Amino acid sequence: MQPKFVPVILAGGKGERFWPLSRKQRPKQFLCLDGSGESLIQATANRLVPIVGGWEDIWVITSKLLETGVQEQLPSLPVANLLAEPEGRDTAAAVAWASLEIAKRYGEEVTIGFFPADAWIGDAAAFAKTIAAAVELAEHTGAIVTLGITPTFPSTGYGYIQQGIASGRYNDLETYRVDRFTEKPDSATAESFIASGDYTWNSGIFIFTAKIAIDELKLHAPELMQLLIEKGVDIYPTLPKISIDYALMEKTKLTHVIPADFGWDDLGDWNAIERLLKGDNVNVELANHVCIDTTGSVMYASNPDEVVVTIGLEDVVVVRDGDVTLIVSKHRTQEIKQIVNKIKEDRALDRLL
Incomplete structure (x- = not known):
């Protein structure tokens, strides 16, 4: 059949x-x-x-x-x-x-x-x-x-x-x-x-x-x-x-x-993680995050042994993965693709892709 x-x-x-x-x-x-x-x-x-x-x-x-x-x-x-x-x-x-x-x-x-x-x-x-x-x-x-x-x-x-x-x-x-x-x-x-x-x-x-x-x-x-x-x-x-x-x-x-x-x-960028996971929390923390006066932000670290420390930040995304740390305003996450294109132009940075 x-x-x-x-x-x-x-x-x-x-x-x-x-x-x-x-x-x-x-x-x-x-x-x-x-x-x-x-x-x-x-x-x-x-x-x-x-x-x-x-x-x-x-x-x-x-x-x-x-x-x-x-x-x-x-x-x-x-x-x-x-x-x-x-x-x-x-x-x-x-x-x-x-x-x-x-x-x-x-x-x-x-x-x-x-x-x-x-x-x-x-x-x-x-x-x-x-x-x-x-x-x-x-x-x-x-x-x-x-x-x-x-x-x-x-x-x-x-x-x-x-x-x-x-x-x-x-x-x-x-x-x-x-x-x-x-x-x-x-x-x-x-x-x-x-x-x-x-x-x-x-x-x-x-x-x-x-x-x-x-x-x-x-x-x-x-x-x-x-x-x-x-x-x-x-x-x-x-x-x-x-x-x-x-x-x-x-x-x-x-x-x-x-x-x-x-x-x-559609999980188009890092802001989607906030939509899914924030709930009543001050931040979305997918990392070992220690902070003072940090609100409305997304924290991610692929290595649970690494600690992300922030002071006085608002509405940012911080991503730590391997040999790269990304810090970007939540309002400009669509521009991450532009950074990727810029990195593509530098062959010495190809390992980051």
Whole structure:
């Protein structure tokens, strides 16, 4: 019996905004950031395994550099289900290649779901219920289904989905046509989106049949698909570098959204750790931290024997990992990626990456 649903974990990201903890061989998805004892990719896989009844039909696509690391992180993953990209070409190429390979094995009628490896989800049962609704919608209507996260604040760091007319009810969840996608709006626009009640955050999770994925990518990303189909994976380094949002989701007329509320965070930078773990505490302390008059801050040290001492600090992130110490204002954590790029320019500092 062919499976009804095949989940694919997108695990090729670099997680540079979590530097210096996230590095080339140990990117964000391999880290445990919420105190659970599971890495992010392990938690993602362990949420999906019960939905499909085992590891046999879980897939992962990652970079060649991280292939061994994924196998170490997920020892139960079948080797044949691990796709290693010769070179990262963003998510459109990853989705296209995985869809073609899965269609070869299972046929084009199988439903595929794509899931970022590095998102935090709080309610596994609500997550599974939402996935079941999305699979049903995709199978019954030929929709490209995305999950929209009910926003809790006017974030300028997330993409937004505007929901249009209602399109049905599946597994007791309302579904809607998508009117438009908006990437990372300014503060005023984000506030207007929240006030309207018509917008959700883009989770980066989407579900469709293999046939719909292949046909729509042929229509909206013909160069990408033609190269992959005619030349195979050897042509990968020459593929257009474009995200699936730009290549497909913003162009297709088939998108539907299911507003979801299962406790979600994309863990985009160190501030996400505060959102998850602060509670009523003055600081988030993932370190042996001794302080005077330090508030609203995040402290992390990978070596529990090292002590972080602070005096008179407010709203900062301090990260100590190996031979690097990072100190940054919480309001400027998005600029960590710029520092990583600057370090890349100095070959003498390559060991820090």
